[in-house]
Amino acid sequence: MDLENQKRVKEFAEKYGPENVVVLLGAAEGEAAGLAAETVTNGDPTYAGPLTGVQLGLRVYHVCEPEIKAEFDPAVYEEQISMMEMVLDVDDIVSEMSSVRDQYCKFK
Amino acid sequence: MKSVIKGTGYILVHTPDMVLHNGTTQTTERVVNPDGEYLKELPSHIRTFEQALNYYPNQVYIGNLTPEDLAAVPQPWHDKDCPVKDRCGKYGQIMPQEEFLLLMQACDVFELVELDREFVAKYKPQLAANPLMDETILARVNEGSDIAEITRFVNDEHSEGLYDHDVLVGCVKRAHDIDVNLSAHVMLENIASKASSVLALLAGVKNAGIDKADVEYVIDCAEEACGDMNQRGGGNFAKSAAEIAGLPNATGSDARGFCAAPAHAMIEAASLVASGAYKTVVVTAGGCTAKLGMNGKDHVKKGLPILEDMLGGFAIVVSQDDGVNPFINLSMLGRHTVGTGSAPQAVIGSLVCDPLDRAGLKITDIDKYSPEMQNPDITKPAGAGDVPLANYKMIAAMAVKRGEIDRAALAEFPVKHGLTGWAPTQGHIPSGVPAIGFARDAMLENKLGRIMIIGKGSLFLGRMTNLFDGVSFVIEKNAGKDDDSGVSEEQVKGMIAKAMKDFAATLMAQADAE
Amino acid sequence: MGVLAGKKVVIIGDRDGIPGQAIEACAKSAGADVVFSSTECFV
Structure with missing residues (x-):
């Protein structure tokens, strides 16, 4: 994850409390989504950014995950995102995201 | 008037040392994690020039293979032996780092690039043998400086080092003591962009089969900016590159729009030609040193070579309808x-x-x-x-x-x-x-x-x-000249001739009748 | 109770996946308080 974005995530977690923050991802692939999710839960796996060694354990979802999609206004989702379901490997993304949450998310 | 694609040039430059010294992923890592595993591992993942030639996508880029050929090869490609390993192709060439450093010096007009005298002596004949180089450019390559002086510039004078196989062989000096827009870092990026654009221009003009004097306008659509503290993106890469490429009748300007800029520039070029403003316009761009090794961490982690070790460049020649070209x-x-x-x-x-x-x-x-x-x-x-x-x-x-x-x-x-x-x-x-x-x-x-x-x-x-x-x-595809834009000069002449003939026939008929 | 309603939402979109602004529109429709929205680019 971009270093500046890591810095902002860390600041927001400190400002609002990690239990009140949710991170939403739009990554193009399962692996990239998983790495970003790991960054905001268990720390930056590339040891480069401000989240290195910082275990925020934040709630984190990819926008195409069914449980998060269910919370959106269907009309808005249809207009903004739906077409990408035909492009992305949603199953792979869901499995990567669930795995990271199961291991590192502190807020269930 | 339609505007057609008269020819194209596509070039790559293999710049392994610039991956290490100028790619932002690496320069950032050097700041935040200087003793990390990545920087230790990285050098062993750098490709040789031969490996860069023996790579399907690179051979496609310069036109020795087609995208269809590439589609037929199962991915990944980095571990495949490519049937073509030539450095020159139908559209351009893959230039090795040594020649490129000399070309960078040739493209510098403010004595900012200094190369080791021995390095210049060793590689100038190689540059001279490059089919795209001509006497004017070669004459711009100076004999070089003492490496001791270059080392001093890098250590004490804020210059950026230029390396070849991890050995310091030159430097880019800062162009101003306090203006960050003219720092050695920025000057290196800009001169590398300019030099690769020059190479692309030379390839494009040659492939289009036009005279260099025919080019009236050049649009640069890369992603760098040149200028000073009072006009940071003042420009103009296009005209600077046209000067070195030897296009005496060209002026030009820079079009910017991140990755969309080439498409913007093509529409502008096509419109300038279609309107009749200019007869021949070239859209050009050089490469970006900052993006070298951009995804290097992932490549190294997965045991792959650093595949982002090439600067890219292209030039598209747009000119008036010839009835043939698309x-x-x-x-x-x-x-x-x-x-x-x-x-x-x-x-x-x-x-x-x-x-x-x-x-x-x-x-x-x-x-x-x-x-x-x-x-x-x-x-x-x-x-x-x-x-x-x-x-x-x-x-x-x-x-x-x-x-x-x-x-x-x-x-x-x-x-x-x-x-x-x-x-x-x-x-x-x-x-x-x-x-x-x-x-x-x-x-x-x-x-x-x-x-x-x-x-x-x-x-x-x-x-x-x-x-x-x-x-x-x-x-x-061009279905023939002027099928959609009214009448051509020939047609007008034909119509006038026919009208005069008809008029003459009428007069004669009248005379006969009288 | 949902995951998003009333929460502070940080958005990390992807130029070649779903851009930040598209996610933002959806998150707001779920009653989230979007505090940050960005789009990353790997190419």
């Missing part, structure tokens, strides 16, 4: 507007569907689409997926939504209407334009009717707007 259809332009929004379907709708709707065409009426032609061998291991394929899936999904293809035909759309990506991840370099050379050839051979070139740009990276951007245009 033309740019200016009545079918797509544009992402301020009001379009960033939803992927809105973006594709504005770039693909809107221009087709205006022309009364369907998505399937375009034979091939060339969106962002990034090499998936580079992007997939980095988690960015197969970018061209994702674009084709989006276009196909739109076609399904519009009822123009069956949902069952989704999978075959990318094969039928797409190309497999081969361009290096140099931002603007992969953006639609790499396919123009192949499309021109295919149209001249009657194998292709229409191709849509799509450029997209991440404007939000500049922190000036949150907007996305993009434009598209269509290149079509």
Whole structure:
């Protein structure tokens, strides 16, 4: 994850409390989504950014995950995102995201 | 007047040491994690020049293989032996780092680039043997300086080192003591961009078979900015490169728009020619040292070579209709507007569907689409997926939504209407334009009717707007001169001759009658 | 109770996946308080 974005995530977690923050991802692939999710839960796996060694354990979802999609206004989702379901490997993304949450998310 | 694609030039430069010293992923790592594993591991993942030649996507870029050849080779490609390993190709060449450092010095007009005397002596004959170089450029290569002096500049005078196989062989000095816009770092990036643009211009003009004096205007569409503290992006890469490339009658300007800039520049060039403002315009761009090794961490982690070790460059020569070369259809332009929004379907709708709707065409009426032609061998291991394929899936999904293809035909759309990506991840370099050379050839051979070139740009990276951007245009096979633009000079002469003949006949008939 | 309603939402979009602004529109429709939205670019 971009270093500046890591810095902002860390600041927001400190400002609002990690239990009140949710991170939403739009990554193009399962692996990239998983790495970003790991960054905001268990720390930056590339040891480069401000989240290195910082275990925020934040709630984190990819926008195409069914449980998060269910919370959106269907009309808005249809207009903004739906077409990408035909492009992305949603199953792979869901499995990567669930795995990271199961291991590192502190807020269930 | 139609504007046609008269010729194209595509070049690559192998710059392994610049990956280590100038790529931002590496320079950032040196600041935040200087003792980390990545910087230790990295040198063993650097490719040799021979390995860079023996790489399918690079051979496709310079025209020795086609995108169709590439599609037939199973991915990944970095571990495959390529049947062609030439440094020169139909569209241009792959230049080794040694020659490029000399070319950078030749492109510097402010005595900022200094090279080791022995290095120059060793490699100048090699540069002289390069088929794109001429006497004027070679004459600009000076004899070089003492390495002790260069070392002092790097250690004590804020100069950026130039390295070859990890040995200091030169430097780029700062052009001002306090102006950061003229720092050694910026000057190195800009001179590298200029030098690779010069090489592309030379290839493009040569391949188009035109006289250098014919070029009236050059548009540079790279992603660097040159200027000083009072006008940071003042410009002008285009004219600077035209000067070194020896285009005496050219002026020019820089067009900027992140990765979308080449498509913007092509539309501008085509319009300038179509309007009659200029007869020949060249769109050019050099490469970006900052992006070298951009996804290197992922490549090293996965045991791959550093595949982002190439600077890219291209030049497209646009000139007046000759009745033969493919033309740019200016009545079918797509544009992402301020009001379009960033939803992927809105973006594709504005770039693909809107221009087709205006022309009364369907998505399937375009034979091939060339969106962002990034090499998936580079992007997939980095988690960015197969970018061209994702674009084709989006276009196909739109076609399904519009009822123009069956949902069952989704999978075959990318094969039928797409190309497999081969361009290096140099931002603007992969953006639609790499396919123009192949499309021109295919149209001249009657194998292709229409191709849509799509450029997209991440404007939000500049922190000036949150907007996305993009434009598209269509290149079509030329059915013959002036079939769509009124009458030509020959036709006018013919019509006048006929009118005079008719008039004479009338007079004679009248005289006879009297 | 949902995951998003009333929460401070940080958005990390992807130029070649779903851009930040598209996610933002959806998150707001779910009653989230979007505090940050960005789009990353790997190419």
